[in-house]
Amino acid sequence: MSIGNLEELIDENHAIVSSTIGPEYYVCILSFVDKDQLETGCAILMHNKVLSVVELLQDEVDSMVSVMKVEKAPLESYADMGGLDAQIQEIKEAVELPLTHPELYEDIGIRPPKGVILYGLNWEDLTSKGCGKLNISGFLKYLGDGPKLVRELFRVADDLSPSVVFIDEIDAVGTKRYDAHSGVDREIQRTMLELLNQLDGFDSRGNVKVILATNRIESLDPALLRPGQIERKIEFPLPDIKTRRRIFQPLIFLWL
Numbered sequence: 001m002s003i004g005n006l007e008e009l010i011d012e013n014h015a016i017v018s019s020t021i022g023p024e025y026y027v028c029i030l031s032f033v034d035k036d037q038l039e040t041g042c043a044i045l046m047h048n049k050v051l052s053v054v055e056l057l058q059d060e061v062d063s064m065v066s067v068m069k070v071e072k073a074p075l076e077s078y079a080d081m082g083g084l085d086a087q088i089q090e091i092k093e094a095v096e097l098p099l100t101h102p103e104l105y106e107d108i109g110i111r112p113p114k115g116v117i118l119y120g121l122n123w124e125d126l127t128s129k130g131c132g133k134l135n136i137s138g139f140l141k142y143l144g145d146g147p148k149l150v151r152e153l154f155r156v157a158d159d160l161s162p163s164v165v166f167i168d169e170i171d172a173v174g175t176k177r178y179d180a181h182s183g184v185d186r187e188i189q190r191t192m193l194e195l196l197n198q199l200d201g202f203d204s205r206g207n208v209k210v211i212l213a214t215n216r217i218e219s220l221d222p223a224l225l226r227p228g229q230i231e232r233k234i235e236f237p238l239p240d241i242k243t244r245r246r247i248f249q250p251l252i253f254l255w256l
Contacts, residue, residue, distance in 0.1 A: 002019055002045075002046050002048055003019075003043060003044070003045060003046070003057065004017045004018055004019045004025075004043070004044055004045075004046045005017065005018050005041060005042070005043060005044070005147055005148065005190075006038060006039070006040060006041065006042050006043075006044050006053075007024060007040065007041075007190075008040060009038060009039075009040065010026070012029070012035055013028060013029050014026065014027065014028060014029065015027055015029055015038070015053065017044060017046060017053065018186075018190065019046065025046075025051050026051075027046060027051045027052055027053055028050075028051070028052045028053070029052070029053045030052050030053060030054055033053055033054065033055065033056060034056060037056050038053075038056060040197075041147055041148075041151055041194060041197070042056060042057075043056075043057040043148060044056055044057060045057055082239075082243055082244075082245075082246030082247035082248075082249070082250075083239055083240075083242070083243030083246050083247065084236070084243070087118075087234050087235075087236060090116070090232070090234050091116060091118075091211075091234065094112065094113050094115070094116045094209075094232050094234075095115065095116060095164060095209045095211060097112075098112035098113075098209065099162040099164075099207060099209060100162075113230070113231060113232040114199060114202070114209065114210055114228075114229065114230060115165075115209050115210030115211055115212065115230050115232070116210075116211055116212070116230065116232040116233070116234055117170070117211075117212040117213070117214065117217065117220075117224075117225065117230050117232070117233050117234070118211065118212070118213045118214075118234050118236060119213070119214050119215065119217040119233065119234070119235060119236065120215070120235050120236030120237060146173070146187050146188070146190060146191030146194070147190050147191055147193075147194035150191060150194040150195050150198055151194060151198065153165065153198075154198045154201075154202070154208070157208045158202070158206075158207075158208055161206070161207035161208050162207040162208070163207070163208055163209075164208075164209050164210075164211060165208065165209070165210045165211070166210075166211045166213070167210070167211070167212050167213070168213045169213065169214060169215075170212040170213065170214050170220065170224070171214045171215075171216045171217075171219050171220060172188075173188050173191045173192050173195070174192050174195070174212075174214075174220045174221055174224050175188070175192075175219050175220065175221060176219065176220070176221045176222075177189055177192075177221055192221060192224075195224075196223055196224065196229070199224075199229050199230070200228075200229075210230060212224075212230055217233070
């Protein structure tokens with residue numbers, strides 16, 4: 001027996017499943033499996049010798065998802081950062097305001113963005129700490145875990161809403177698609193496709209917002225940045241003289 005993910009339902013009795021070691025199989029669905037519960041992305045138990053789905057595995061919150069939750073509010077705030085006034089204002093308007101005052105967007109008649117992508121230098125990680133969030137440390141601990149963790153992540157975020165999902169270094173799983181030749185490459189692409197599926201599945205007017213961060217925005221798959229996904233981009237440039245002064249001023253006072 002092995003655990004896999006259901007990639008596509010062909011008909012009531014057949015499906016395409018991916019195993020935890022990488023390959024995908026065309027398999028039969030045995031008659032005693034509850035077919036009404038089968039859906040794309042769900043975890044299944046597969047008999048390796050006869051290549052058949054023998055059981056649907058009920059999703060439970062993975063321990064890795066549990067440790068991603070931020071139980072206490074971060075100690076950092078926007079006031080701890082020197083400069084970045086324009087970027088902070090954009091984050092407040094795109095992420096915080098739709099969660100705290102959604103009626104403002106309804107009165108104006110516009111849909112708030114589902115989230116933002118922060119790109120440029122390493123400042124974006126510090127800036128994101130100004131928001132309470134569900135912090136993502138990694139998706140690819142084991143082959144086959146990535147898509148499942150993404151699904152559980154957004155399910156937990158919805159249960160804890162209003163919430164903010166922060167995914168740092170999104171380029172690790174969100175790179176442009178290509179012909180995959182190894183299990184790891186296929187796993188990365190399946191994880192990104194599941195992320196796209198989750199982004200498609202929730203309303204921008206809901207109580208879950210997404211913050212992505214990367215230093216390599218040019219390497220991201222265009223599907224992540226298309227309208228209706230994460231279309232709001234916030235750049236973090238090198239600090240100018242005024243910003244540098246604001247950064248070092250508190251430190252100078254500490255040394256005096």
